[in-house]
Amino acid sequence: MSRRADAIRRAVHPLARYLRRTCPSDRPVHVRVCRCRLVYGDCERAATAYRIRVNDDQDVDSAVGTLLHEWAHALSYGLDGDEEHGAFFEAAERLVFEAYHDRDRG
Numbered sequence: 001m002s003r004r005a006d007a008i009r010r011a012v013h014p015l016a017r018y019l020r021r022t023c024p025s026d027r028p029v030h031v032r033v034c035r036c037r038l039v040y041g042d043c044e045r046a047a048t049a050y051r052i053r054v055n056d057d058q059d060v061d062s063a064v065g066t067l068l069h070e071w072a073h074a075l076s077y078g079l080d081g082d083e084e085h086g087a088f089f090e091a092a093e094r095l096v097f098e099a100y101h102d103r104d105r106g
Contacts, residue, residue, distance in 0.1 A: 015068075
């Protein structure tokens with residue numbers, strides 16, 4: 001495991017625990033930091049949970065931003081029809097980023 005991947009895990013996993021409390025979705029959200037073929041990350045809806053993958057081949061700030069963005073997808077999944085970044089997603093993303101900034105202020 002690289003130092004960068006380790007640093008990303010140390011930032012992403014506590015943030016995911018915080019988001020589970022402050023921005024809960026309609027089903028559990030599982031977060032994995034991994035080397036994947038994605039540019040930054042993705043969010044997939046499985047039968048009983050959402051699975052967020054955050055690529056470990058980016059800097060820590062980008063990884064945190066990726067988690068926040070993908071968490072908004074988990075909150076808004078299916079609400080915007082076929083549009084990936086529609087109005088519900090934008091509202092969810094604002095909520096998630098506000099929660100993150102509140103955490104930093106708190």
